[in-house]
Amino acid sequence: MLVGITGGIGSGKTTVVKLFSQFENVAVYYADIEAKKLMNTSLEIRKNLIAEFSEEVYNEEGLNRPxxxxxxxxxxxxxxxxxxxxxxxVHKHLQNFIKENKNRDYILYENAILFENGSHKMCDVIITVTAPKEIRIQRVIERDKVAREAVLHRMNNQWAEVKKTIQSNYIxxxxxxxxxxxxxEIIHNKLTE
Structure with missing residues (x-):
């Protein structure tokens, strides 16, 4: 079973995923982490990013993230x-991960843009993590050491929480x-009944 878990920036998805990952026989796929790795290791991604964004998109350290x-x-x-x-x-990489972990109770698929990129369609269950907007903003400012405007800009590139929650099995x-x-724990117990 593929369980998608998402939430807006600063909602605390990472904290929730850590709690789920403590249960035995649960595999966790972190889409963002794997995407970052693939952006540095996949020749296909590298070629396409350079074609679209110029040679400057990579430097001697790898992907020029800023x-x-x-x-x-x-x-x-x-x-x-x-x-x-x-x-x-990332989708191809996830499919391999699913095959490798098919004997687990479920696979937790953490993806900040689960709905935005259509990945929710392949999930059996969807969990959305929420928190009040001001708390989310403060969390990101403290975590990423960025200005409030930068956080708001990122938030504006994600779906509104209400749009995600109405399409989720658990909030x-x-x-x-x-x-x-x-x-x-309650959700885990329901997923493993």
């Missing part, structure tokens, strides 16, 4: 192009760690 981020977070069309280059390779509000752990 250069690429500046382009795509200021231009929704460029963000769509980036996703159209990276997403198919987890991430405000209190004790309640959070209890909610995760």
């Amino acid at each position: 250069f690429l981020a500046k382009i795509v977070f200021e231009n929704k069309e460029k963000l769509k192009i980036l996703n159209s280059i990276v997403h198919p390779e 987890i509000e991430n405000l209190d760690l004790t309640k959070l752990a209890k909610n995760v």
Whole structure:
């Protein structure tokens, strides 16, 4: 069973995924982490990114993330192009991961843009992590050391929480760690019944 887990920036998806990953026989696929790895290792992605964004998209360390981020977070069309280059390779990688972990109780597929890129269609169950907007903004400012405007800009490139929650099987509000752990356990128990 493929369980998609998503949530807007700063919602605390990572915290929720860590709680789920403590259960035995659950495999976790982190789409963002794998995408970052693939952007540095896949020759197909590299070739297409250079063709679209110029040679400057890579430097001696690998992917020039600040250069690429500046382009795509200021231009929704460029963000769509980036996703159209990276997403198919991540999808192939995920399919291999699913095959390798087919004996698990379920696979947790963490993806910040699960709905935005259509990946929700392949999930059996969807969990959305939420938190109030101001809390999310503060979390990202503290975590990424960025200005409020930068956080708002990123938020504007994601679907609104309400749009995600109405299409989800489970909604987890991430405000209190004790309640959070209890909610995760309840959902895990339902998924493994």
